[in-house]
Amino acid sequence: MKSFLRGKGLLLPRRVMIHSAIILCLSGSSGLLAQEDEASQPAIGLPPMLDLPPGELPGLGAFANEQPMSQAPKARSLTALQITEENIGDLARGGPDGVAGIGDWWLSNGELCVAISDVEHDTGIVRGGGNLVDYSHCDLRNDQWTYSNILTGLAKETAIPVRTISAKLEGDTAEIIAVGEANGLRQTVTYRLERDASNLEMEVLIERVKEGDPVRISGFFTLHTNTSMTPYTLSSYMPDASLGFQQLKIDRSNTSSLLAGLMPADWNILVGTTLFDTEASYGVQLESVELLGKNGSRQSLPTFLAVFPDYSMHGWLTRPLWFQSVKLDTFSMLQNKFMDLKRGERMLAKFRLRIGKRSDVAAITDQVYRGPILRGYSNYTNVSFSVWDPYGRPVTQARPDADGSFYIRLPRNMNRVRVDAVAPWGQRISRDISVSDERNDTGRWIFRRNGRLELPRGIPMSLYFFGMNDTPDPAFGDDLLGFSIAGELQKGQQRTNRIDLAGIESDAKQVSLPPGQYRVLVARGIEYKVKEYLLSVVGGKTSRLPIVAPVRHWYSENWRSTDLHVHSGASFDSALPIKERVRSFVAQGAEVLVASEHNRYIDQRQTVTDMGLEEQVQLITGSELTGMSRGPKAPFTIGHSNVFPVEPDEKAFAGGIVPIENRRLGEVIAAAKERDPESVFQLNHPRSVDGLDADSAFFEHLSLGRAYDPRQPLDSEANRSLLEIDPTTGARDLDFDLLEVLNGSEFDRYPFVRNDWFSLLNQGVKRVATGNSDSHGLQLIVGLPRNYVYLPGSIKPPVDEKAFVRSLKQGHSYLTTGPLLKLTLRDDKGNQFGMGDTLASDRGTLDIQVEAAPWVNVERLNIWVNGQLYRQLPVSPGDHKVVEVVVGGDAWLVVEVDGPASEIYQMLVPDMTPLALSNPIYFDADANGEWRP
Template identity: 25%
Template sequence: MIHSPERPLRPRPGRARARCAAQSALRRAAYVGLAALSLAASTCAPPLQNGSVVVSSGAAERLGMLCRWGHGGGEQGELCPAAEGAARPARVRRITAPADALTGPLAVGRPGDYVLENDEIAVVVEQLGPGTGLAESGGHLIDAADARARRDELGQLVPRLGAPPRQVIYRDITTGAGEGGAAWIEARGEVRGRELAGGALSVTTRYTLGPRDRAVVLTTSLRNDGDRPVEALDLGDVVHWGGAEHVAPGMGPGLRGEHEAPYVAGIGSDVAYVLAPTDGATMRTRSGAGFSDATFARQAALPPGGRVEYQRLLAVAPRGDSLAAATELFFLAGGAPGGVALELVDARGAPLRPIAGKATLTPIAEEGAAPATGALDLWLRTGEGEPLAAEAPPGLYLVGFEGSGRRALGSARVRIRAGEIAPARLTLSGAGRLDVRVQERGASAPVEDEDLSVPLTPAKVNLFDATTGRAVSPPHFTLTGELQLSLPPGRIRVVASRGPEYALAEATVDVADGTRSQIDLTLERVVDTSGYIACDLRQHTAQSADAGVDAAARIVSNVVEGVECAVTSDHNLAADLRRDVTSLRLEAQLRMLPGVELTSGRSGAGIGSLSVFPLGAEAAAPREGALRWVDETAGEILREVRALPGERVVQVSRHHGGGSPLHASGSPPSGPDQRAPPSAPDQGPSLLAQIVGDGAGVDAVEVWTGREGAARDRALEELWALLRASRPVTPTATSDTHGLHGAEAGYPRTYIAVAGDDPGRLDVGDLVAGLRRRRDVVITNGPFVTMRLGDTRQGGVASTRRGSRGGPLSLTIRVERAPWVDARELHVLVGGVATGAPIPLEGARTTAAGALLDEIAIPVVLGAGRKPSHVAAAGEPRPGKSAPRALFLAEDTFVVAIVRGHRPLEPVLAGEPDEILPFAMTAPLWIDADGDGRSLGRAAAP
């Protein structure tokens, strides 16, 4: 971390005003690793309408290298020339044409939205009406960018109030100008609901921007208009980072869980964002995939008529790296930055042209200073004349570099002083060239190329240092089967994969400086999944506020992982990627289904998220959401879905950011229209239990999301309870991927039994019927497990009506997996209860294709009279026998087979070992033991 003396914000004449009385008490709290961010006092005066915090100006005080990046025109080593005359005032306007909006795949501003801008940054506040992404109304900040580049990479920022969190529904928006050239947008609305225990909150949020500020100040004021006090009210924001990767001081990308920090930042490719309280205090933050939930004030209490206010800023840095974010906040706090200029040379000392890569500035603790705990990254882009330089907070650093196939052979020690540029000379390694070609045995070429002598195939390629095992780079995706890579010299292990149905193809190659090497790898599809299609039923693109993956990247990420069918389920809008699949000429390999994830933070949906797919013409206005959802109950949403033409799958997913989807009411509701807040699993019957079942209710329940193994195991216990209560439902697994790495498409996935498993000829109606009625699925991240009892497959109903009463049947379980996928134990559950010790799996034989295979046969007797209990243990073999003991099933129940592995899914996936352990499960197989033609709400086939 960077330590420097505490500095207050610098007031500017004509703008800085202190609040009177209690508002004039200034809180000064030092940032950990940054200069203090505190309020500046002036003479006592009425509060300004542009907010109480003065944010230091930007362009006229930046260093020379930042000037050359479009913020002035000085030479290296000189400060930017002062601006001539007064800065242009900040301004507010409405978008009237596309040219008025910001650009980029995350930009969602449209005609009618409000742009608040100056000559430094621009932000967009959404007009009144239905909200974008996870916002339930307009009035929220949805785009932000540098004023010159105008490229937005932010999702949205939504105030979050209370616990459970609630959003504001804004009803009115006004705009105006403040003193000193500031401009503002003010949104007014309300929060109501039984969670407030009789209180009713009116809420006002003001967005204020000064003429030269690179930060917009957000001030949210609440008033209790009810007749009862509102207690324990947490005040904060949920920021959905969109295309920006969220970080915090001392913590790397991909934040997860709870943490405290002075700020949280989102790092995009061309811009960085910083969310911080204006008083310099630390804030408590809970982060997950694509979002951060920041709390600025906890347990606020408002008596009737009482008021409370909280204030924070969103800064927009002109570069996309963590150094830019930290420097921007340092500058806003009144700090005077310095700079670092890199000179890159080869091993002979000859200068290298500017190259793309990442420079890392690691702070060094000095005597009397705070300990250094985190590094800051500076991403360098190539371009003629582009300097390898950037501003930085003063301090002592070690500077390193890697990129473009080169790495620093050592580090440079530099001291950065305010107003000066410190040179850092780095010697880089050479670079070699590696060409990789991946083919599939027996496959046809995915692209037409008469020069190809082998059929190339899409693949994911991982590179590792053969000596240390460390990943050399993030995985590489190729649609054409070819990659041309620049790498530093060394021995490299190259691993090609295409999902769990394929064996790995790998080789080790020596990369030498200045040489070109080539390797050819052959993938083989070894696992037999005939009759099933591999689907990922919940994914997100850049059209979701909390995801930053464009359409092409999302499609490619599916194809290289062997996903054959995927549902695009962006938040509260319907994205259709079918044309993108066609443009990439991948129709034969991937079927994309348009869908929508209806996600509510209010009490309306009552169960967190509902995914609906496939959608068609009814998704013509995606910005409005394909379906109504704000303030609607689950029952109302279901009726609207079922009224659509054609047949749809409704899938219940976990609450956004965690939580079980299976419990959603605080007390037993009286019907599916009962509005109720979420609750813990032990608070009685769930609302979901009243809206699932064949026909008009929910069809599928997502019991496994991404890498959440512990949550999966809890959800399964709840699923068993649901099934025992005669609420038949299809279990599903989805990646819920919002990115590319660490949440890969198809891990986990749902295999769905269909009549034709060719994705290019997939009958979507048959797939829908498979999920809604046949319920024959396999959920897995690796092993492929199927089960049948006699002639009845998983998902069906085995009945004694067909002459099996009292007679022996065989429960046959088949477990197949690629050699790199571990599968050690088979668990057989009856009614959700394990029947004994797990059955060991050993890969007893190898199929002709090369898969490892175990087949387990368990004798089953249906009907009453054979055993006093409805089930006997199956997992404990008889003495001297290898076969499991028989199952005696005297009551209606269900059987499930679960496979677990002990070895993580490396090298295809990387992460915490317990997050990537192999797991697979069959759909339930319902048992009609009494022969009445039904079992736990499921009817046996005629």
């Protein structure tokens, strides 16, 4: 994952963070879901043509204020406690994103289970704990909640760290209370469950207790990177601000764009994935924010909701605006410059967080709407229904049940709606529905009959489907939500035109395809040939192709293929179940999968065993240690790094992950290796694509705000922090073992990171180059780039884990996106030296064998010596090159081959080109046993 929140201001560019007001226009309503005693107050901004009955808002304004439609059954127990070794076995922990462990805090009423992180457990983008980390139905263990943080000052740097947490159980109420103090402000966050409640309440109380820097704006941050959850926004007080899944593009570096994207809306519905065994959606509502005066006065504060591709923010200003305004204007900007909380004043924000048992919007809106129910039936269950009011504003979205039926609750006083249905192949059906009786039957929704293709059985492979002529490419895995930014569809991580098979019983047996003509490419990664088939699909018919097992072109013998940077649904930014990740890995012919879930140690090896794939793939448990917050020691975070193998502790928070935040990278390296002495540490994607988003790329800031300069020596002002020794551990920021020179999602960064690597080698710093996919879903292919690690005597998985790690640390490996290498250097006595070895001489004969599958082009061979191009030669697959190499002193030698992408390569791997890079062979030119280039 690349970082999603960087720069000094979280929402605002730094130059306007202090001097800009952030809109909004709320006046007269203490609750954004209007309270009963305020129902007679008019909502601001309603369309003037509507004649409203007292107490009713049009469309989405007609949310209910009474209890949910169906009362939750009487809870068996009410719990508020800190998790301990003694009680952890009694708690319903779990779910795809469940991370709570011993030391964290637990809140439950028997129906809902909630976990709050302990003070010492860093969660989200703010150091420390006190944050909501798990939220599920106790019986389903369906947690898909990722991270959330209170941002007083609306920036990571100004957020108030929690100092104490306590539990309170009184009558029918259970509470977890987190208190922090900084910059003259005391912040108290109360998480509350009532005994019979079906939602979680959260109150944020911010009080000025002494002098400090001004606080002008604050917010509640929720994370949903890579559409791990998909945001759908509604406004119960200004329907025109309801955007649904169609969000605006907000440029954080542009003040006008930023202000235009801050919407007067209160509901953010986060829709989870349907891929897990249990489903979930979350409804986050900012009910009210008030300024509480020292004299007991209460004033409503302006609020907003902003949605970015990776996160959302409910925000509020510190003081009321002088002038009511829907959009920010000059006067409100001027006022915001002088906003602050006076001593003795308090701000109170009230949130309500609901959870649904389905992964659709209606799982939440059905709990709050009080109008009629739409009914209908679809002959195809994998469709999505979207409901719009008469003005084209979003109302809700739902999926049918397994039998094709659906029931959708509407707001009160909604007499007419439009219902749009969409199928995975793009077919759309739209109907205007008059809501006039109790049944409100929308009828039968009949989608055209697709054809089916019978898939091969018992053979690992990937099948890529491309539409021919007027037939579009299929979109398998489309969530059908239509989430867009400025009209541009944000394709989810699971959307692909590929079907992966592992050759096991649980593989898909058939695939549904719209009628048409298709070109089908059958592949199994870079060691295999690709075979092409033509397919005609007829509606209602089952087609069969004479698909045979992909033919292996190259046998790796003593080399095992591995991807050292792979994610699945256990990462907060992925929604792909681990079994589907393993299936896709086997389909690509890769062998050793390093599971690198973000900030979490979790043992998923049993999945491989359960799938019967122990001889096809080996899973090594690792983690991507992901710096997210900023602190005095690491004001720009530690970037992202992998550590593996690790041994998880199932009872510990996040599996026992080492502390990450407010530490130098060297400290984290030392802690990781102290915990798991046999582990290897890899610095991930050290250069960023996006200059605005650079925290994840360590070489862009070195944790301190200075980029690594490969033109300067390590002891220069720019780079010397890499050499600083931690007084406690003796570790340095430079002490990583591996450097991810090539990342699959940032292929164009390769020449820059290669130059960084070369500069380290030239200064005598041996670091092993790797290339990895960083795949989070099915859209970005896994196992490409990959590494080949030399393990003599190995034939297939499983391999000896210690031997694998040892060989990797020694540099007996190369990275590739297609070309395959054999590389040896012979001295004058005939001794052979491979990658990672050292030749005690100033000369040698270099033997290079280049292979590639027929669909992988290779045209150029580069031999680099001490970062300089020593020789460039034309090369083709199957060539054997012999080059005499003479050096003038201690040196290192690297071989690189590349070529243009063929048509087939572009179709299978559209964002890369063929490339391979060896790790160095070293020359100890004077044979003195020391290598000093």
